[in-house]
Amino acid sequence: MENFQDKISEVVIRRLSDYLRCLNYAKSKGQTLIKSSDISTECGLKSSIIRKDLARFGIFGMKGKGYNIDELIKEIEKILGLNKTKNVVLIGAGNLGTAIIKYQGIKNANFNFVAAFDNNSDKIGKMIDNTKIYSNERLNGFIKKNRIEIVLLTVPSSETIKIVDSLDPKFVKGILNFTSVILPPEKNNIFIHNIDLAKELEVISYCMKKCLS
């Protein structure tokens, strides 16, 4: 399992994330088995692609019955790397940063929100929802000491590049960049994903226009 994977495209990974949400929901309702056609309805996909996605990672169900939910959750979490908790820090404790720290969707066993960093002396030393804010000066030492793998970047755009370049790729493996500076998908072996609000608005603007014509 997991080693006879050829190239997995990002859309497959995004679907796995959808399946996971769907599975957790089914589990919360007390289900223990699930059919590919149930996942398919819930996620708005054809059932065949779900079976194919899973088979590709060596996950198989039971003919005539479906898939075991617990097992499926465990396998998908393993594929996504969610089986080991990852330490996360947030840089930039402004409104957006604060919102993210407070956000429910990531208060999750898989991501351990260790600390926040900011330059504003009014904020340093304060807490946001059990997360302490430290001075940016202490960032790199902290990352090293606490084995931080993921950085959420919510600083003003003018600081983006400087901070990204300062992160030690020995520890930091991924950045979620919320600033309006668009970064490349990889830099110094750190994976970067941009959350690009302007682009999302443009895409929805296009969809709206199509719907009218």
Place this chain on the structure above:
Amino acid sequence: MENFQDKISEVVIRRLSDYLRCLNYAKSKGQTLIKSSDISTECGLKSSIIRKDLARFGIFGMKGKGYNIDELIKEIEKILGLNKTKNVVLIGAGNLGTAIIKYQGIKNANFNFVAAFDNNSDKIGKMIDNTKIYSNERLNGFIKKNRIEIVLLTVPSSETIKIVDSLDPKFVKGILNFTSVILPPEKNNIFIHNIDLAKELEVISYCMKKCLS
């Protein structure tokens, strides 16, 4: 132009958005012409796909010279529906909502940020960066009166469904949903895009794992 379009996939639209950013940057540096290979380097794509994307919408350059930047910007904006300003409101003026209102990337001629709405009486009547906060009660009247087409949804997840169902599809054509409730891509003829932080974390978690193995 624009009517011999077959089916345009979202990836093409996302690329157009990238081209637009690149073009505006080139324009800001005083360029008036641009080659597909320049856009290609900047956006990390093959030049041929750029030419093909543009040709598909009836946009052509000059052989041996390249494309006229101003013209290209105008055409892409037209395709994305950015030529007409769209009125936008934000519902939920918490940290995330406040951050979005203050966000530079959308202070843009194409999207007119008209108002914010919230239930919290402490906030009602206040301003965030020139945007006034109104009571949720006034939402639907406001949408009708001010021809609001886009809603940015930053309320607590418990309120998501109620608010989405209350929006009048006669006016609202698109929703950007930032709550942790995942909504379908379309509902009552309103296009919906989810900004799903949990999914982004899962995707980057997968990428990080791949990079190590």
Place this chain on the structure above:
DNA sequence: ATTTTGTAGTAAATCAATTCACAATAAAAA
């Protein structure tokens, strides 16, 4: 004029993703 150079436009080829359609098989029913 003629040749060279540079870049667009695009048909054909390739590569990738999705769907179809059905055999395999396990459980339930008869």
Place this chain on the structure above:
DNA sequence: TTTTTATTGTGAATTGATTTACTACAAAAT
């Protein structure tokens, strides 16, 4: 048992996206 039913697993077909590779121009250089 045997038959029926349900659902997986997957090869083949299809559909879609990207890349290659080359032609067509237009401008600049000779």
